[in-house]
Amino acid sequence: MNDPVATARHWLDLGRHDQALAALDRLSGEDATGYPAVSLRATALWMADRNAEAARIAEQGLAVYGPDPGLLSVLGGAYRELGRREAAERALLDGLALEPESTQLLCTYAHVCIDVGQLDKAAALIERAAALEPDDAQVAAIRTLHAIASGDISGAQRLGREALAADPESTTARGMYGAAAAAGGDVGPAYQALRGAAADRPDNAAFVEAALDARVAAHPLLRPLVPLQRLGPLKVWLAVIVVILGLRWAGLLPLAGALGACWFLFAVYSWVAPPLVRKWLRRR
Numbered sequence: 561m562n563d564p565v566a567t568a569r570h571w572l573d574l575g576r577h578d579q580a581l582a583a584l585d586r587l588s589g590e591d592a593t594g595y596p597a598v599s600l601r602a603t604a605l606w607m608a609d610r611n612a613e614a615a616r617i618a619e620q621g622l623a624v625y626g627p628d629p630g631l632l633s634v635l636g637g638a639y640r641e642l643g644r645r646e647a648a649e650r651a652l653l654d655g656l657a658l659e660p661e662s663t664q665l666l667c668t669y670a671h672v673c674i675d676v677g678q679l680d681k682a683a684a685l686i687e688r689a690a691a692l693e694p695d696d697a698q699v700a701a702i703r704t705l706h707a708i709a710s711g712d713i714s715g716a717q718r719l720g721r722e723a724l725a726a727d728p729e730s731t732t733a734r735g736m737y738g739a740a741a742a743a744g745g746d747v748g749p750a751y752q753a754l755r756g757a758a759a760d761r762p763d764n765a766a767f768v769e770a771a772l773d774a775r776v777a778a779h780p781l782l783r784p785l786v787p788l789q790r791l792g793p794l795k796v797w798l799a800v801i802v803v804i805l806g807l808r809w810a811g812l813l814p815l816a817g818a819l820g821a822c823w824f825l826f827a828v829y830s831w832v833a834p835p836l837v838r839k840w841l842r843r844r
Contacts, residue, residue, distance in 0.1 A: 565591075568600045575731070575761075577607040595625050602634045609765045611638040629659035637668045640675065648672050663689045667702045674702075674709050682706050697723070697732045704736045708743045716740035724753070731760040735767060738774060747778040776838045785830050 564586040571579035581604045587597050598621040605614035615638040618631045625631070632655030639648035652669040659665065666689040673682035686706055689699045700723050707716035720737035727733050738753030751774035758771035776782065800823050807816035 565596045565600065568597075568604070572600060572604060572607070575607070577604040580604040581608070593624075595621070595628075598625070599628070599630050599634075602631060606634045606638050609641070611641040614638040615642065627654060627658055629655045629662055629665065632658070633662065633664045633668060636665070636672070640668065640672050645672055645676060661692055663693045663696055663699060666692075667698045670702050671705065674705055677709075679706065679710050682709075697730065701732050701736050704740055708739060713740070713744045717744055717746075720753075731757050731767075734760070735770070738770065742770070742774050742777065747774060750774040751778040772838070772841065775841060776834060779837050779841070781837055782833060784826070785833070 564583045567583040568580040571577070571583060580600060584592075584597055584601050584604070591597060598617060602614050602617040602621060605611075605617060614634055618635040618638065621631045622628060622635070632651045636648045636652035636655065639645070639651060649669070649672055652665055652672065655662065655665045656669065666685050670682040670685035670689070673679070673685065682702075683706060686699065686703055689696070690703070693699060700719060704716050704719045704723075707713070707719060717737075717740040720733075720740035723730065723733035724737045734753045734757040738750045738757060741747075741750035741753060751771070754767065754771040754774045758767040761767050777785075800819070804816050804820055804823070807813075807819065
């Protein structure tokens with residue numbers, strides 16, 4: 561392809577934002593500031609997790625070309641990543657007012673709602689997106705995140721397994737499966753899946769950080785913490801307290817005291833060991 565814009569669009573369709581940006585860098589003059597180039601550049605920067613730059617380009621494009629669903633989608637997504645959730649919501653609502661059947665806008669807005677705990681609202685947005693494109697990978701991914709946020713770990717794992725079975729080479733499917741496995745405390749499978757996703761997209765900060773989290777959780781030194789990861793700290797704490805109180809009630813004070821001391825040491829280990837392992841792995 562000799563047309564840099566067409567080349568950039570081709571690379572974005574393949575998920576290669578680096579190649580898309582390289583193609584756009586070949587443009588000059590009015591071609592470099594035209595709507596197609598601005599829209600594609602903002603999208604590529606957002607895909608590259610260069611969110612501040614993506615937001616700036618999208619803002620400039622909106623100032624020149626007026627309201628546009630694509631630019632507003634990028635702006636809302638970039639704002640969300642930057643933690644500017646109110647601004648993200650405004651941008652996404654403006655985009656949906658222009659294009660109410662945009663799966664991209666609906667899923668990104670659902671992600672914002674999940675971030676702030678508005679799970680019912682997020683569910684409604686996801687259902688709207690699924691009705692439009694039931695087989696869309698982004699819809700499946702945001703549905704998995706919603707299941708995790710809602711505490712439906714088994715549902716999230718089912719979605720992750722289905723996505724991975726449908727396309728074992730999909731980076732999105734690996735990320736979905738890894739996130740669901742990590743939420744359920746299956747640290748080994750979680751690390752394998754997230755490591756694959758991070759290898760596919762080494763420029764994706766979310767995948768890289770999630771892979772590191774899973775690598776830390778799967779480290780042999782942290783295997784004693786698996787019950788905390790699988791059952792959740794609250795359930796384990798309550799179970800231990802009930803057992804200690806039961807032993808005291810039964811008159812087994814020495815055993816209750818020994819269990820309490822062991823639990824205290826375990827609690828200290830669970831607080832100290834993970835950050836030390838993470839620090840050590842980062843240095844390697």
